[in-house]
Each structure stands twice: as C-alpha cells, then as structure tokens.
Amino acid sequence: MIRIRQHTGKIAASLGALLAVALTTAALFIRHNTTYWPRARRRLDRAGFVEKSVLIDGAKINYAQGPANGPPLLLIHGQMVDWTTYMRVLPELAQHFQVYAVDCYGHGASDRAVDRYSNxxxxxxxxxxxxxxxxEPAFVCGNSSGGLLSIQIANEAPELVRKLILEDPPLFSSLHPRFINTAGYDLPRIAHEFVNSTETDFSAYYVKHSAFIGLFGDLAPTMIRGALAQRKQRPTQPIGWWYMPPAMNEMFRVLDQYDPRFGEAFYTGVWHADFDHAKALAGLTVPTVLIHANWQLDDTGTTLVGAMDDREAARAAELIDDVDFRRVDAGHTVHFDKPGLFTDILIEVAEN
Incomplete structure (x- = not known):
C-alpha cells in the first residue's frame, strides 16, 4: 500500500510538472502572437527610425527614415500592408544603409490618391x-506590387538606382486573363465587390468573403465568427487571432488603412495601363537581383499560390540584361518570413 501511494504521488507530481510546462508554453505562445507588434515598434524606435511625410505633386507620401549609416536604400511594400511590414529587417538594415521605407498610396498614412493607382x-x-x-542614387527594393513599382522607377531614372532588388514580384501572373487563376486575384476581386456594394467595413467584408480564410478548412468558420465579434466589440481595433502566428495577424493589422480602390485597380487592369511587363524588364539597364520565392498550385491544380511559377520567373530573368537570379526557400514576403535571408541578400548586394 505504501509503495502504491508513493508511485501515485510521483505520477501526480509528474503530471503537475507537465501541466505547468504546457501552461507556460501556451502563455508564451499567446504572448508572442499578440504582442509582436509593440515589441517590434520599440526595436524600430531604438534603431533610430522616424516617421515623416512629404508632398509629391500635392499628394502625401508617408515614410520612415533610418539613421545615416550607409548608402540609401528605398523599400517599397506590397498590397494590404505598410512600411512596418519590414519591422523584422529594419534594425539590421539600418546598420548598413540609410533606409527609407515608404507607404504606397492607398496604404498606411499616405494619401488615398485614387487618380494615381497605376504602376x-x-x-x-x-x-x-x-x-x-x-x-542621391539608392538601392531600390520592392516586394510584390512594390517590385513592379521598382521596375518603373529604374526605367524612369536609371541614374538614381544603384541596384534593383525585386522581391518576388508578380511578373506576368498579375496580368489578365492569367491573373484570374492566381491566389493574388482574391484581394482585388473582394475589393471590387466591396467598392460596388453598400458595405462600409472593408476589414469585416474581407474576412467574410476571402478565399484565403477558407484555406483553414474546418477552422475557418471559427476564425470568421471570432473576427466579426471583435469588430462588433472593438470596431477601431485591427482584427487578430491569438492562436495565429504573427505572419497571419500581420496581414490584418493595418487592413483598416488599406484603400480597396487600390485593389480594384488590379481587378480592372487599370494598374497595368501603359506598363508592359516584358518591355519594362527588357528595358532595364541597372544591375538587378530577382528573388523568386516558393509557390505551388492549389488542390485543383489550376490556381497559382505564390507570385510566379517557375516558367514566369525564368521568362522574367531571361528578359533582364544584367540579372542575378535567386531562388529562395521562403514565403512571398521573404523579409517577414526569412528576415535573416533577406538582410543577407541586401548586404551582399551592397558589398558587391
């Protein structure tokens, strides 16, 4: 009987220790997912970044500027985010460059300059x-649609671009009719439907209608209900899920500052007016790094999940005269998914 009690006590103690570890791990997981942005913001402040704005032909461009620790680097984000999408790489980059990270029109604190929603x-x-x-001449780096903008800049003023870094741009894949069979079409489609509806809350509308949320399968209804409940209780706060990692929540953190008319410009094709991808690539005269991230087809085998497939990336690389092609094992926003890899590439490019 004594031995049984001793064994029972040991088992209870072990279970208690395991429970304590599980609870601690869960608490750290939740804290990581819900407080990543305030912690990142403090790191940006310590790194010396300051937000500023400037009027360009009457329209405001908001941007962050880092300390003068090297040659200038211009960072241009993609859709649905703002300059803070680079939060994970800015402190390190600030040690090698003077970084300028802009908010594109229709994003963040820049103007909703609808008449300029074209590349x-x-x-x-x-x-x-x-x-x-x-x-002065700068390194210019753009992610996704920001990559398309970077190409335009390099062709407009090649004397101002030291090197061009294209971070997984949707070359050829964002053109109609090909665009319809890509995951990237989801946002412009929803934006178009919202703009032509009587709805007023785009964040809530996006959550309800996004095919992306549907990728979470049986969890999707729970995610949607939770997000809509958040909007009802805290309508001025961004949507987020405590059980989702920062990479997921980051998509929604600044969605309230996104102008859906920007997405509609991709839906209608206005964004690409007078911007021929092949001609623009062939016209580049500056050294260019083309970064191609991971991609796949959906379960039906018809929809591209990613910015470019291998054939589109190869075509883009062939058209650029002076190209350094990098195939990387990372998600579409390489700077957020693999920050160390991204900073290594940019530092290497600058040193060479």
Missing amino acids: VAMGRDLTSFLRTVIA
Whole structure:
C-alpha cells in the first residue's frame, strides 16, 4: 500500500510538472502572437527610425527614415500592408544603409490618391521621392506590387538606382486573363465587390468573403465568427487571432488603412495601363537581383499560390540584361518570413 501511494504521488507530481510546462508554453505562445507588434515598434524606435511625410505633386507620401549609416536604400511594400511590414529587417538594415521605407498610396498614412493607382503614375511619384527626398542614387527594393513599382522607377531614372532588388514580384501572373487563376486575384476581386456594394467595413467584408480564410478548412468558420465579434466589440481595433502566428495577424493589422480602390485597380487592369511587363524588364539597364520565392498550385491544380511559377520567373530573368537570379526557400514576403535571408541578400548586394 505504501509503495502504491508513493508511485501515485510521483505520477501526480509528474503530471503537475507537465501541466505547468504546457501552461507556460501556451502563455508564451499567446504572448508572442499578440504582442509582436509593440515589441517590434520599440526595436524600430531604438534603431533610430522616424516617421515623416512629404508632398509629391500635392499628394502625401508617408515614410520612415533610418539613421545615416550607409548608402540609401528605398523599400517599397506590397498590397494590404505598410512600411512596418519590414519591422523584422529594419534594425539590421539600418546598420548598413540609410533606409527609407515608404507607404504606397492607398496604404498606411499616405494619401488615398485614387487618380494615381497605376504602376506608371505611382512609379513616377516614387521616382520624384527618390530624386527630391533621398536626393542621391539608392538601392531600390520592392516586394510584390512594390517590385513592379521598382521596375518603373529604374526605367524612369536609371541614374538614381544603384541596384534593383525585386522581391518576388508578380511578373506576368498579375496580368489578365492569367491573373484570374492566381491566389493574388482574391484581394482585388473582394475589393471590387466591396467598392460596388453598400458595405462600409472593408476589414469585416474581407474576412467574410476571402478565399484565403477558407484555406483553414474546418477552422475557418471559427476564425470568421471570432473576427466579426471583435469588430462588433472593438470596431477601431485591427482584427487578430491569438492562436495565429504573427505572419497571419500581420496581414490584418493595418487592413483598416488599406484603400480597396487600390485593389480594384488590379481587378480592372487599370494598374497595368501603359506598363508592359516584358518591355519594362527588357528595358532595364541597372544591375538587378530577382528573388523568386516558393509557390505551388492549389488542390485543383489550376490556381497559382505564390507570385510566379517557375516558367514566369525564368521568362522574367531571361528578359533582364544584367540579372542575378535567386531562388529562395521562403514565403512571398521573404523579409517577414526569412528576415535573416533577406538582410543577407541586401548586404551582399551592397558589398558587391
């Protein structure tokens, strides 16, 4: 009887220790998922980043500027986010460059300049930003649609671009009719439907209608209900899920600052007016690094999940005269998914 009690006591103690570890791990997991942004913001402040704004032909461009620790580097984000999408790489980059990270029109604190929602018009304004604010040749790096803008800048003013870094841009895949069979089409489709509806809360509308949320299968209804309940209780706060990692929540953190009319420009094709992908790539005269991230087809085998498939990436690389092609094992936002890999590439590019 004594031995049984001793064994029972040991088992209870072991179970108690395991429970304590599980609870601690869960608490750390939740804390990591729900407080990553305030912690990242403090790191940006310590690294010396300051937010500023400038008027370019009457429209405001908001941007963050880092300390002068090296040659200038212009960072241009993709859709649905703002300059803070680079939070994981900015402190390290600030030790090697003077970083300028902009909010594109229709994002963050920049103006909703609807008449400039095209690659040519916005690219010209960013060229003016480079010429007047940075005022010297810079490394120019753009992710996704920001990569398309970077190409426009390099063709507008090649003398102002030291090197061009294209971070997984949707070359050829974002053109109609091909665009319809990509995961990237989901946001512009929803944006178009929202703009032509009587709805007023785009974040809630996106959650309810996004095919992306549907990828979570049986969990999707729970995610949608939770998000809509959040909006009802805290309508001015961004949508987030405590059980989702920062990479997921980051998509929604600044969604309230996104202008769906920007997405509609991709839906209608207005974004690509006078911007021929093949001609633009063939016209590049500056050294260019083309980063191609992971991609796959959906379960039906018809929809591209990613920015480019291998054939589109190869075609883009062949058209660029002076290209350094990098196939990387990372998600579409390489700077957020694999920050160390991203900073290594940029530092190497600058040193070479």
